[in-house]
Amino acid sequence: MKMKPEKNQVTWGITIFVMCVCLMLAYYVIFDGKTIAKNLGNIVDSLSGIIIGIVLAFILIPLMEGIEHRILIPIYKKRGIDVSMAISADKKKRSQMRKISILITMAIFLFMAYSLFRVIIPQLVSSIREIANNLPIYIKNVDDYSNLFLANNPELQQIIDSQLDNYYETLSSYLTQKLLPLLPGNVNTIVRYASRSFISGIKIVFDLVVGFIVAIYVLNSKERFTTRGKKMAYAVLKEDAANELISGFRFVNYTFQGFIGGKLVDSLIIGVICYIGCMMLKIPYPVLISVIVGVTNIIPFFGPYIGGGMGALILVLISPVKALVFLIFVIVLQQFDGNILGPTILGNSTGLSSFWVIFAITLFGGLWGVVGWLVGVPIFAVFYALVSRITNVLLTRRGLSVQTNEYTDLAYIENGEYKLLSDKNNTKHNARKNTSAFKKLFHFNLNVKKNNKKSNDTKK
Structure with missing residues (x-):
């Protein structure tokens, strides 16, 4: 006679098993957390190529979809070919259109990468090397300006001179001992570093190649991944739970793509405008300063102040007057970005107030550093939306209003x-x-x- 367990027995068995697993995980996290972190680091390091490919594909998806919807689909429709997402669409033509859009997307990406390494980076290296070589002249210029304005206050001048000496000494040692040896042109240093990190260099190249291939595969099969994810959700969960899960993933995708993609485009435009403005105002090292302003602009809220401060510190060494002109220009530029350009590109992709943006940047920046500054806002936006959703559900069950x-x-x-x-x-x-x-x-x-x-x- 076969013994068939009751439903309650199976439920209790699964519950006890899950509780035991959770207790074991909690024990190892509390008492052996370093080993777990090390193992997770090894896993992430082994999958770095795939992670690079997924991140690259995630960044390039808006560009590929824009090429498809605004260029290729209208061309195919004029020729009487249905390439929509419908089941009855011409699958061969749609596959052909996807391959063409991926080819154009990756060509644009490679062109931008080539422009970065062929045009911008050599100018950055040249600017840094020139600043390091002319540092004594710049120090003398600042001393002359300080002597001119502080001639009637020798005590204050002495304090400022001592602080400037410390600042110049630190900057000079950093440029000459740490940064300059890493720049191209020093054969001995290149050979030494190449011999030390030959294996790591090969791994970086391998990860980049794997990432490029994975990005192409993800771009080509992104609908297949989402379709299988929906299928698994409805197979494992109830309809309401599956609907909520799929809706949550849509919101996460919308938040991250809208914020990160919009921030990258916004920062690129700000960097180009900054370069044009620096050229018109005849500010020294326009490429270096524009790259600093554009890159730091990716950081929400604090980024413009960091970029403006770093650019002004560089220009103070050369000409305090130019530094003041640059600060005024950056303030005007950031007002344009914060009130016109940023809202036009980003819209309300996160739905967070300024206080929660500062909170998210501070929290995740302290946890993950520069990466936390970038992804902290969309992560907190998702958490904020989840809490709001749970709150509204509980209020609705009690028959109360959900209007704030x-x-x-x-x-x-x-x-x-x-x-x-x-x-x-x-x-x-x-x-x-x-x-x-x-x-x-x-x-x-x-x-x-x-x-x-x-x-x-x-x-x-």
């Missing part, structure tokens, strides 16, 4: 009725209720203490 504005002037809720602070009777009544509740709690605690004291005295 209805809680602005709220005093309390009684029997489903909203009592407002604007009504003085409600405010007084609410105060009396709170006072009486506090008194009851206070007297209860006193009675508990008295009873405990009596019992202790009786025992004695």
